[in-house]
Amino acid sequence: MKEVGIRHLGIESIGLSQTGAVHYNLTAPRLYEEALARREAQLTGDGALVAYTGQHTGRSAKDKFIVRDAATDANVWWDNNKPMSPSHFDALLADFLEHAKDRDLFVQDLVGGADPAHNLPVRVVTELAWHSLFIRNLLIRPEYAALESFVPKMTIIDLPSFRADPARHGCGTETVIAIDLSRMLVLIGGTAYAGEMKKSVFTALNYLLPEKGVMPMHCSANVGPDGDAAVFFGLSGTGKTTLSADSSRTLIGDDEHGWGPDGVFNFEGGCYAKTIRLSAEAEPEIFATTKRFGTVLENVVLDELRRPDFEDGSLTENTRCAYPLHYIPNASASGRAGHPKNVVMLTADAFGVMPPIARLSPAQAMYHFLSGYTAKVAGTERGVTEPEATFSTCFGAPFMPRHPAEYGNLLRDLIARHGAACWLVNTGWTGGAYGTGKRMPIAATRALLAAALDGSLSTARFRTDPNFGFEVPIDAPGVDAKILDPRATWSDKAAYDAQARRLVGMFIDNFAGFEDHVDAAVRSAAPRLDLAAE
DSSP states (O other), X not given: OOEESOOSSOGGGXXXXXXXXXXXXXXXXXXXXXXXXXXXXXXXXXXXXXXXXXXOOSBXXXXXXXXXXXXXXXXXXXXXXXXXXXXXXXXXXXXXXXXXXXXXXXXXXXXXXXXXXXXEEEEEEESSHHHHHHHHHHSBOOOGGGGGGOOOSEEEXXXXXXXXXXXXXXXXXXXXXXXXXXXXXXXXXXXXXXXXXXXXXXXXXXXXXXXXXXXXXXXEEEEOTTSOEEEEXXXXXXXXXXXXXXXXXXEEESSEEEXXXXXXXXXXXXXXXXXXXXXXXXXXXXXXXXXXXXXXXXXXXXXXXXXBOTTOOSSOXXXXXXXXXXXXXXXXXXXEEOOEEEEEXXXXXXXXXXXXXXXXXXXXXXXXXXHOEEEEXXXXXXXXXXXXXXXXXXXXXXXXXXXXXXXHHHHXXXXXXXTOEEEEEEOSEESSSTTTSEEOOHHHHHHHHHHHHTSGGGGSOEEEOTTTOOXXXXXXXXXXXXXXXXXXXXXXXXXXXXXXXXXXXXXXXXHTTTGGGSOHHHHTTSOOHHHHTO
């Protein structure tokens, strides 16, 4: 076995015994060389690396499993997480080790969590060099000297060439993402989609941190010049990355954070931004990263001059770029900030019913956090070819091992303790449902958010929304007042009313499973069909 790079505790500790080379903690230039030499990827004209993931261009949510054992049995929300038996995981691990032993491997020693009191050292073992660069971009990179004493508390083995056996391994297909939260070991096989690695770390932190009183959040975060932090909840495609990359504020991170005793902290050291229809005009900071050495473009089509065509969704709508956080000019060096003054919940409403912004009471905030209404955006998951309405509790159900009430109660307590203002922002459709309406203008969203974050929107005139009971501004500087009233943007008012009643009914039906876990104030924050019908 040939070893390259710094290591302390080798991969032998998890049973890997290699005849191939093992590359420890290679930096970006060396990983470029390896990825290109192995024909895993190619260069763009600007020097970024572009790779293609083949069949899997998004997360394989139905192929993700958590080992059900004595420790996890009572702590995991099994209605939402697929169980795998310890014996099936043992068989899978044995076959992973056998499959890997004659392959060259790439190892990165990284950290999930910018708060030293609540972080997770992670060792990531991959068979693809570009995967090693991807995860090096996405997680926090320790100082090089610190790698000599690095001891992982979690290990990920990612082998896209592995094919699972459903009968032997207790899974559903040849693709598998299996997480053992007792041994803190993750096995990813049969998919080259790199996002599975980062979401496995997120899943582990979502399991570990609530017991420490830390709220794990599927959100982006930024902070203003006066230290006023804000968090933005939302699923992929709702605008977390875009809206948090504001040149007037410092970016803490774009996707995953914790809220603990000292404030908010990033779980990651990079960003994983969607690039479909990316433009320099609308998203200049993100666009600039796609022209930098070290950035990994995923499933982005190149033209004959090796220029990325961000309008081309022929491979997938879920095209992405992965880059270190410091590629954003105004990014935080520490990945940390104080307690948020504003909590923003983003939704991409496919029905065209929601207003572009609404102010929430604390009870309404918990209601909408547990509801997690949005639209699945095409390509984010396999089988989703166009936006469709969905409810993803806590704005991240696929990554939440514990019951939503645990996260909801933590968030409610933190909001109350620190007096955060709460907002619901619709980045979805206006003037009609998906297919007839149009996407909310990003300029209007940015203007409304800026007013919310600087406090000026709180002094505006508000009306009570007849469908949901939250407060909606009647006017706001720089925003067409008509867009603030969704019904006014529809040419067919009766059609709007019908859509509103339909959406309210969906909220009510969805929340039925949570009613026994919340108090009367949260239950009373629900929309009412009798109001929606008026």
